[in-house]
Amino acid sequence: MKELISIPNETIISRIFYIRGKKVMFDSDLAKMYGVETKNLNKAVKRNIDRFPNDFMFQLNKLEAYNLRFQIGTSSLDERSRFQIGTLNRGQNIKYLPYVFTEEGVAMLSSVLNSKKAIQVNIQIIRTFKKLREILSENKKLAERLEKLEKKYDSKISVIFDVLKSLMTDKSKPKSEIGFKIK
Numbered sequence: 001m002k003e004l005i006s007i008p009n010e011t012i013i014s015r016i017f018y019i020r021g022k023k024v025m026f027d028s029d030l031a032k033m034y035g036v037e038t039k040n041l042n043k044a045v046k047r048n049i050d051r052f053p054n055d056f057m058f059q060l061n062k063l064e065a066y067n068l069r070f071q072i073g074t075s076s077l078d079e080r081s082r083f084q085i086g087t088l089n090r091g092q093n094i095k096y097l098p099y100v101f102t103e104e105g106v107a108m109l110s111s112v113l114n115s116k117k118a119i120q121v122n123i124q125i126i127r128t129f130k131k132l133r134e135i136l137s138e139n140k141k142l143a144e145r146l147e148k149l150e151k152k153y154d155s156k157i158s159v160i161f162d163v164l165k166s167l168m169t170d171k172s173k174p175k176s177e178i179g180f181k182i183k
Helices: 009-014 027-034 038-047 062-072 103-112 116-168
Strands: 016-019 022-026 057-059 099-102
Touching: 009 016, 009 116, 016 062, 016 116, 022 027, 022 103, 022 116, 027 038, 027 099, 027 103, 027 116, 038 103, 099 103, 103 116
Parallel strands: none
Antiparallel strands: 016 022, 022 099, 057 099
């Protein structure tokens, strides 16, 4: 019987970041999900570097890593990991710049990491990426439909407002005074 590993989709989605115009996951996050150390994950990748072109995996530069440290906050991923997304103590520097993996890179990791857990986690991550794409696609379709409705009905609604304004300021009839007139 297969033992299924379950990571909540929300956990996976919260670990997907948008960097250099791509949705990516950090090496340290993936390593934690796979149950391996970040350095071992990176060693396996470097042994098979031909499988990871720049559109599958890339290393952050110092500026990106520094900026992300403050944008993401103080959520320490793992005490053992080399790079922790969070605020470092005074005098500490980022010793190793993190690698990030695109969806294709995550899929390729399953061929590099030969454990049942890694394969199961990969399947779950790929399904989450797919679900995220579907959600974004649906939101895009909904936005397009709203825009079409606005264009279609915008002129009709403005006509209604014009009529209401003219009714409020109609001066065609002379207004009679209210009350008694003393002559």
